[in-house]
Amino acid sequence: MKISELSRRTGVPVASIKYFRREGLLPAGRATAATLAEYGEEHVQRLRLIKALTTLGGLSIAATRDVLAAVDQAESTEGTLGAISYALPVPVTAASAGDADRDAAAEAAAEADVVGLIETMDWRVPDTSPHVRGLTTALRELRRLDADYRPEGLVAYAELAHAIARLDLRRAAAFDDSPALAEQAVIVLALSGPVLELLRRLAQEDQVRRRAAADDPAPADGHA
Template identity: 40%
Template sequence: MKISELSRRSGVSIPTIKYYLRDGLLPPGQATAANQADYGEEHLRRLRLIRTLVGVRRLPVGAVKEILGAITEEGDLHQIFGIVTDARPATQRQKQLARERREAGEETGGVKDARELVAEMGWEVHPGTAAVQSLGEVLDALSDMDSGIGWRSLLPYARLADHISELDVRQMEGASGVLELAERAVLVSVLLEPALLAMRRLAQEDKSARLFGGGPCEGEEEA
């Protein structure tokens, strides 16, 4: 396909596509003339992936370039999923810092509790997984508020998350090729997460109305 069709099918402007080509995010097409080239389905897949990582996940172009390079080199489904979902630190330096903090005993109580939860659930995760740090920060905040909510209180939520993750990973089945695998990982980690949060909010509103007798919202008519 010509660059104009690539732009139409991907939803990315031609100037932006040319920028990605110059910057190495997109490989060059097959030259057909001095200033013309043909592009294939792999270009389209890669461009859609870039658009999602930049436009939806709000990653800088440099980080997207690093992710795409790692995806191309890895080729292993589990590793690709980890790279795209940020299930492990993106750089060797980050891994080293996380390891040094653990060895020096500098982890906060929340992070240690997060690791307790992971162990209780029997989850196999990378020691430097960013999600452990994020969960630890939440647990630290809950402790600072004297909420009475500790890591054990989160186990019912963890079990629900475990079930959801089964559904997530099954979305990866049937994919072929490195870029299609990466696309599926982006679908699960970037696009479905807002849908899950929106459905949780809807369910919370429903339960609040049922439990606390809210009745119809202002401006709504009785059914």
């Protein structure tokens, strides 16, 4: 197909397709003339993935390039899922060395909390995981803010996260071919996060309203 047909099928403007190609995100088409090229289904799939990462996932071109490179190098379903998980931005970034030095006690306590949680959950996670670092940073900040933080309360949340992860991976692993798997993995690992957070907030809103109603019952005759 020509680039105009590729644009029509994917909903990506021709100018954007050319830009993605210049940035190394999209492979070149098969040259048919000096200024013409033919594109195939692999280009359709790759553009859908790029669109998911940049438009829906909000990733930068550089971050998208990293994710695509990781996907291209993966040799198995597990490898693809792991590569995307590690290539995507961590929700909480590591603090600077200066910040850690100013509150070494909170840093050490947070690290111990994360190690203890991983052991309790029997999770197979290496110490080098960026998600370990991100969680450590988040817990350290909770301690510094004195937000009534209790490490034992993490287990209940971790168990919920474990159940969600099993559903996520079951859904993504149903796609056997690499391009479709990569696109589904991005949706599951990156784009479902906002949906889950909104579901959590809706549930919180429901609970707040229920508690408010329980604290302020209607008059006996039913009138306000």
